[in-house]
Amino acid sequence: MKIALKCFILIFAGFIAYNLLKLPFNVSADISSYTASEFSRYCEDKVNHSICNKVESPSDQIIVTCPAESQSISEVYVHAGDGQTLYQLPDSQFEAAYSNTHNAVTVKVTEGQHNLSYVGVICGVPVTNTPTVGQLPTNTPIATSTPEATNTPQPTSTPRADNTPTPTVEISSPTPTEVNSQPTATPTPTNAPSNNDGNNSNNNNNNNNSSDNNSSNNPPAPTATPVPAAGIGGGNAANDNNNPIIAGLEASQGEVLGESTQLPYTGTSDASPEKLPSNNLRQIGLSLAIPKLSFLAPIYQAVELGDQYLVGDKEVLEKEVNGAYFLYGHNSPDVFGRLNHLTVGDTLVRSAFGQEVTYRVTGIRWVSQYNQEVLSHLVPGSLVLVSCDPNNLSLRIVINAVPTNE
Amino acid sequence: MNRFLKLAIILIILGIAGFGWYRFNRESLQKLSSTSAPTPTTILAPAFPLGWTEAPVQNDQVAKLIKETKTGFQPTIVAIKNDYSGTDPQKYTDKLLKGARSAFPTLRVTSDSVDNTGPIFTRTFTGYYFLKGSKIYFKQTLLIKDNRLVTITASSSADDFEAAFAILVDRQLLALE
Numbered sequence: 199m200k201i202a203l204k205c206f207i208l209i210f211a212g213f214i215a216y217n218l219l220k221l222p223f224n225v226s227a228d229i230s231s232y233t234a235s236e237f238s239r240y241c242e243d244k245v246n247h248s249i250c251n252k253v254e255s256p257s258d259q260i261i262v263t264c265p266a267e268s269q270s271i272s273e274v275y276v277h278a279g280d281g282q283t284l285y286q287l288p289d290s291q292f293e294a295a296y297s298n299t300h301n302a303v304t305v306k307v308t309e310g311q312h313n314l315s316y317v318g319v320i321c322g323v324p325v326t327n328t329p330t331v332g333q334l335p336t337n338t339p340i341a342t343s344t345p346e347a348t349n350t351p352q353p354t355s356t357p358r359a360d361n362t363p364t365p366t367v368e369i370s371s372p373t374p375t376e377v378n379s380q381p382t383a384t385p386t387p388t389n390a391p392s393n394n395d396g397n398n399s400n401n402n403n404n405n406n407n408s409s410d411n412n413s414s415n416n417p418p419a420p421t422a423t424p425v426p427a428a429g430i431g432g433g434n435a436a437n438d439n440n441n442p443i444i445a446g447l448e449a450s451q452g453e454v455l456g457e458s459t460q461l462p463y464t465g466t467s468d469a470s471p472e473k474l475p476s477n478n479l480r481q482i483g484l485s486l487a488i489p490k491l492s493f494l495a496p497i498y499q500a501v502e503l504g505d506q507y508l509v510g511d512k513e514v515l516e517k518e519v520n521g522a523y524f525l526y527g528h529n530s531p532d533v534f535g536r537l538n539h540l541t542v543g544d545t546l547v548r549s550a551f552g553q554e555v556t557y558r559v560t561g562i563r564w565v566s567q568y569n570q571e572v573l574s575h576l577v578p579g580s581l582v583l584v585s586c587d588p589n590n591l592s593l594r595i596v597i598n599a600v601p602t603n604e
Numbered sequence: 605m606n607r608f609l610k611l612a613i614i615l616i617i618l619g620i621a622g623f624g625w626y627r628f629n630r631e632s633l634q635k636l637s638s639t640s641a642p643t644p645t646t647i648l649a650p651a652f653p654l655g656w657t658e659a660p661v662q663n664d665q666v667a668k669l670i671k672e673t674k675t676g677f678q679p680t681i682v683a684i685k686n687d688y689s690g691t692d693p694q695k696y697t698d699k700l701l702k703g704a705r706s707a708f709p710t711l712r713v714t715s716d717s718v719d720n721t722g723p724i725f726t727r728t729f730t731g732y733y734f735l736k737g738s739k740i741y742f743k744q745t746l747l748i749k750d751n752r753l754v755t756i757t758a759s760s761s762a763d764d765f766e767a768a769f770a771i772l773v774d775r776q777l778l779a780l781e
Contacts, residue, residue, distance in 0.1 A: 248651035446757030463709035474703035504735030
């Protein structure tokens with residue numbers, strides 16, 4: 199009996215000694231409330247894809263990043279192959295080094311015999327000053343701090359129909375505009391307009407070179423250049439033309455398959471007295487003059503959204519196509535609404551950085567809005583003006599012109 | 605006395621043994637006590653809905669979300685920051701809308717709501733436009749506070765961006781406050 203008792207005591211003493219020796223290794227271990235397979239299931243659940251990432255790679259070092267770049271790691275879990283045990287860091291058995299502003303973590307084994315099995319992270323978006331989602335501003339008016347007891351009832355906040363969509367605002371079909379055949383300004387000799395907005399100095403290198411080439415072959419154009427028509431181009435700095443609505447639509451445009459099928463939609467019925475912002479960039483040093491119409495306007499850089507040309511208010515826009523200049527604008531009287539008054543032989547003057555090139559009108563025609571030949575058969579060095587027919591918006595008036603020395 | 609000593613030793617040994625057994629089986633006991641998959645305790649901003657991922661942004665962009673698609677138009681939501689120097693946000697955004705309609709021929713605005721009661725002026729448009737024959741739905745919110753303007757725009761060929769759009773707007777509201 200005594201021997202049995204002694205054996206029993208020795209066995210338990212050994213067991214205790216083992217536990218006491220093991221204790222220091224686990225003293226800082228933080229064993230997760232997850233099991234390894236529970237965490238795997240949690241992370242693989244589609245609902246949690248956007249906040250959880252797990253990298254499985256048996257080794258002594260694993261790098262894990264958050265599902266999205268803007269997130270930061272809030273919790274790190276390590277499975278080191280010992281059954282279902284899952285450790286939540288920090289843990290003395292593992293070393294974690296964070297990078298990319300807490301978006302990635304490198305986990306290494308610091309002690310113990312196990313290699314890593316997987317490392318998982320749970321990420322969130324850093325919220326400074328922690329207003330939680332529930333504290334987001336709502337449409338509910340905030341109560342004032344001290345209600346005053348006056349005899350005169352104070353008007354309370356009038357409930358607004360903020361969330362009720364207003365009636366559909368559709369752009370009505372433009373009605374034909376009446377063409378003013380009289381020039382609006384008397385031509386006077388002047389220099390080409392100076393463009394004083396310095397935001398897009400690198401926009402026109404190609405145009406500059408092209409026009410230089412043209413001008414080197416051509417004699418200078420007549421110096422009598424009309425002054426700009428009222429309301430167009432005059433003093434519109436590029437900054438005034440910023441339009442965050444269009445910028446947002448441009449930036450949110452996804453990829454669309456297909457080909458452009460239409461010429462610019464240049465019809466307008468809503469002539470605004472002031473220039474409306476279009477977000478298009480004005481090309482420094484470029485202008486177009488049509489002496490017969492007493493028309494002079496700066497040139498804007500053509501912008502396409504998908505297959506559509508953005509036709510800014512009171513803007514002449516230019517795109518270089520096959521070495522030719524394709525210019526288009528709205529059919530309002532102060533832009534291209536009087537192109538139908540031109541005849542073959544009339545002159546157009548395109549100015550680039552003081553170098554003027556004169557073009558002679560060689561053809562005037564009306565085509566369908568779907569007629570792409572207008573752009574595919576351009577003669578290099580030529581000029582083509584396009585706008586909607588004022589009386590039929592499905593037609594485009596197309597003016598072709600060539601340099602006068604050809 | 606000898607008996608009591610033996611009993612005491614046995615009790616001590618049993619106690620220590622019990623402690624050791626508990627340490628060995630701690631994980632198993634915890635597993636038994638957990639009835640369902642635990643959820644993280646950290647308070648997180650709401651994640652974007654499934655399928656939406658954040659894309660690299662340009663300088664003026666605050667955030668960009670894209671939804672993976674195999675064909676056609678890729679649904680995209682983008683937040684852009686601008687300076688605001690106007691005095692009347694209502695008139696300023698009226699002018700922007702007129703300019704957009706003038707420049708963008710197929711743009712149709714089907715709803716337009718304004719909230720100017722709080723410190724942040726909020727104007728939201730919904731509508732659609734056409735690109736290469738496809739009808740593209742859009743939703744746009746302009747947030748103006750002091751000299752800051754943030755424009756959040758969603759475009760998609762299906763009306764599938766509401767949840768992600770709302771989260772992005774909430775985040776921008778938080779950032780402006």
